Amino acid sequence: MRRRPGRRPPRHARRPGRAHRGAAEVTTSPPAQVTGLTALPPRTVEFRGARGGQAALTWGQQGIWRSTQWLDDGDPYFNLAWTLPVTGAAGLDAVLRAVGRLVERHETLRTAFVRNGEGTGENTVQRVSREGRLTVGVYEAAAKPMSAAKALAAELAATGFDYAAELPIRCAVVCQRGRPRALALALSHLALDGWSLNMVAAEWPRLVAGEDLPGPGWQPLDQAASERSDPPPGGQALRHWRTGLASAPRSMFDFPTREPEEPRFVRHGMDSPAVAVAAEALAARHGVTTSSVLTVASAALLAAVTGHPRAALQLIVSNRHHPGMEAMAGPAAQDGLCVVEMGAGTFADALRHGHRRTMATYRNGHYDPALVLAAWEAEAWDRGADIDLDAFFNDVRQAGRWQGLPPVDPGDAAALAALRERTRTFFVGAYSKVKARIFFATGPAPSTCEFYVLVDTAFLPGDVAGRMLTGLEELLVRAVSEEVPLDQVAKVAGLDPVLRPAGWTAIGPDWVDVPETEALLRRVCGTDLAAVVVEDAGDDAGDAAAARLTGYLVARPGLDTPEAVHAAVMRAAAGRTDVLAPHHYVLCTASPAGPAGWPACPRLIEGGGRAPSSAMTVLGR
Structure with missing residues (x-):
């Protein structure tokens, strides 16, 4: 769009230039050719919000962040391609002003995510830029501008965001005969979720019309501060998680794996x-x-x-x-x-019972991820x-x-x-x-x-x-x-239940490949002088614990307590869904003459190995 000589463009639509020191600047790279679109000179939107700042990630941000770290760099899996219509007679300058006001209103759209060291969201911060510049592409559509905008949004979202160096928004205006008809957007899921998209969609036509909307009363910086208050929220949710972890199968996929297809998912x-x-x-x-x-x-x-x-x-x-x-x-x-x-x-x-469980889950979904992770790891141990x-x-x-x-x-x-x-x-x-x-x-x-x-x-x-x-x-x-x-x-x-071969046994809520569990214990011990036996858990055990796995082995340096053996088994079993560490370990002074003789062997020490205070009995010391 040309402007008349000597006339200064609106503040939200200046040409690219030097960014303010400490400000955020985003350049939208030209996307691959989209059929029916002609690229026009891009425009630059300047924004200046009410505040900037830095804080720890909110609990919601942490969940998305951990998932992004599991992917390869540049993977666009968590990108959102989105389009917003432009109705009425709004011109390009009005649309660009609306883009700037949108970014100014919502701090999440001017937030970078900066990692301090390695690991999860615990050492990553959200850094909100108060001001900066956003380069907006401009395109002319030959026909069907909304369809063209959707294709353009998909192209913009085809490349992953650089979360530390790039703001979580890319956008372009699609025009027809010089009149804006749609805004194509690529957004990071770290910035917006489905609820947020609906909020933005409701605000968009009012911003294009020039309405002066009241500022949001709550932003992620506020949420981060609330979640770190004393006492923090989420106590009931943590109890809900602990109860669920104790009753859930350790995996719904405790059966033999198969050769995966390509791609795998x-x-x-x-x-x-x-x-x-x-x-x-x-x-x-x-x-x-x-x-x-x-x-x-x-x-x-x-x-x-x-x-x-x-x-x-x-x-x-x-x-x-x-x-x-x-x-x-x-x-x-x-x-x-x-x-x-x-x-x-x-x-x-199941529906009547499941409804109660579902509603309880939705009521208890706000919690400190670090505390739930600790409960998760304790239950796994x-x-x-x-x-x-x-x-x-x-x-x-x-x-x-x-x-x-x-x-x-x-x-x-x-x-x-x-x-x-x-x-x-x-x-x-x-x-x-x-x-x-x-x-x-x-x-x-x-x-x-x-x-x-x-x-x-x-x-x-x-x-x-x-x-x-x-x-x-x-x-x-x-x-x-x-x-x-x-x-x-x-x-x-019309579904076929999975078939578990011989050797798989139900132990409480879990299925276990007992021969593989025994092979794992032997690898940990570095010898075949070990066995895993399915035994009665005792008269005082409930139905869910009617059977237990007992691991028998000959004690040796480094594996001379149930705690040491359990720690070694857990390390070796990491990531597997077919094995289960024995519930009880019996360390013997010598191996039996035959496999069936382990229970009668002289015992040095035995116990669950889960904690120093576990029901451990020291024999012969």
């Missing part, structure tokens, strides 16, 4: 109005939410496939019901642990294996409900069957790295159930993702008209 999707209608009917009948219906159905499918009478899912909790966080732009979500019983009874029974909870559910629907569903009576079997003819399943994509074994998620579609399943093909075949989608539909539609026994879920859903 596969995602399928489904568009099913029948699922939405059935979920609404079940929710009304049982006095639960449709989110609980979908969560419990996902848990039932996972339990049926993996052979567990109890399913553990991490739910993505928005946390927007906490004071101040409803109006904050920035990531607030954290993972909450939901454990649902899937043993005896029907799907309706006591359980005897890493706790692998990489099974997730995320309901991204606005307010957790649909609107405008087809007017179908769910009690009319023929009408519901006809509605299923509109179901569409599709392949979404494949990825080389994802921090999940399985991930269930809804989509934002308002008038149909948009649902996704991602699986790790090192544990489940890729086509299981697609079959779980159609199985979800069959399960919910069937549950509308009849009781579905939980032990029939796999059959109803």
